[in-house]
Amino acid sequence: MIYASAPGKLNLFFEVGALRADGYHPVISIYQSLAIRQRVGVEASDRWEVSTTGNLPKQQLDRVPTDESNLCVIAAKELAKYVGMQSVQPMKFFTHKEVPVAAGLAGGSADAAASLLALNQAWNLGLDFQQLTEVASKVGSDVPFSLLGGTALGLDTGIQLQKLENLPLQHVVLLVSPIGLSTREVFLAFDQMFPAGDINQSAEMVVAGIGAMQRVGKNSLLQPALSLREELKEYQHLIEGTTGYLSGSGPTIYFITEDKDQATAWNQKLSSLGHFTIMTTTSPTGALLG
Numbered sequence: 001m002i003y004a005s006a007p008g009k010l011n012l013f014f015e016v017g018a019l020r021a022d023g024y025h026p027v028i029s030i031y032q033s034l035a036i037r038q039r040v041g042v043e044a045s046d047r048w049e050v051s052t053t054g055n056l057p058k059q060q061l062d063r064v065p066t067d068e069s070n071l072c073v074i075a076a077k078e079l080a081k082y083v084g085m086q087s088v089q090p091m092k093f094f095t096h097k098e099v100p101v102a103a104g105l106a107g108g109s110a111d112a113a114a115s116l117l118a119l120n121q122a123w124n125l126g127l128d129f130q131q132l133t134e135v136a137s138k139v140g141s142d143v144p145f146s147l148l149g150g151t152a153l154g155l156d157t158g159i160q161l162q163k164l165e166n167l168p169l170q171h172v173v174l175l176v177s178p179i180g181l182s183t184r185e186v187f188l189a190f191d192q193m194f195p196a197g198d199i200n201q202s203a204e205m206v207v208a209g210i211g212a213m214q215r216v217g218k219n220s221l222l223q224p225a226l227s228l229r230e231e232l233k234e235y236q237h238l239i240e241g242t243t244g245y246l247s248g249s250g251p252t253i254y255f256i257t258e259d260k261d262q263a264t265a266w267n268q269k270l271s272s273l274g275h276f277t278i279m280t281t282t283s284p285t286g287a288l289l290g
């Protein structure tokens with residue numbers, strides 16, 4: 001069995017432009033990878049199959065498809081197409097999840113990125129990072145970043161990446177809603193609310209601010225997400241003196257600080273209120289074999 005892993009992510013900043021003719025939205029995204037990771041093992045099989053384990057509530061794990069609609073399989077097929085494979089060997093994927101499902105934390109994208117890396121080895125393809133990134137961009141907007149990791153600016157739909165200097169280590173408390181939020185539905189609500197898009201600054205301005213941890217937390221999808229899940233507003237303000245931010249299309253609300261003790265106190269408070277939380281840190285590490 002060959003293993004690879006890839007990180008979950010936050011969007012430290014996320015502005016979304018108007019819907020394009022191709023059905024996608026342009027974005028200005030500041031991606032940040034987290035220490036929580038997805039691990040994927042691959043081996044040849046007589047059919048495509050995905051099994052999922054992980055330290056997450058069962059209702060989360062049950063939402064992950066076991067068949068060919070799983071992003072691991074979609075990534076495998078894109079990889080086979082990219083290298084012009086005639087007959088594709090079906091594979092079994094063993095995924096171990098630390099990243100919550102349908103949470104705006106790129107859990108599925110991390111599975112796809114780890115799968116690409118593991119299959120590159122299992123199928124002896126010898127693709128380099130640039131080539132794997134090309135395949136990744138056909139699988140999903142967040143998959144190239146799941147390969148890269150660290151702190152990065154994402155333009156176009158998020159697939160055009162520019163690596164940024166790593167930020168000082170941050171402690172992060174994720175408040176994970178029991179019910180996921182469909183990315184598609186949040187973007188549909190966005191289109192209703194912002195037909196002309198919501199990009200208000202240049203990428204250069206955003207990058208300049210983020211180095212000093214300024215502009216952190218802006219997210220064009222917040223209002224659309226709140227229109228679908230009004231309790232998120234209350235979640236944002238559960239910690240006195242700070243605000244939780246939405247990651248991606250949500251519904252995860254994250255609280256971020258350089259102070260570990262403060263994060264521990266926040267985590268205890270949220271857990272004592274009965275919320276499912278994950279305490280983690282930012283991490284500079286992208287996808288890795290092993």
Ligand code: ATP
Pocket residue numbers: 063064065069070071072100101102103104105106107108109111112142180183248249250
């Ligand atoms: P992103 O931030 O990349 O938009 P997300 O973190 O919001 O993604 P995912 O965890 O990737 O959301 O899951 C979104 C949906 O994709 C799930 O509800 C599930 O039906 C489907 N899915 C397909 N493959 C996977 C996978 N390997 N892991 C999780 N979900 C998957």
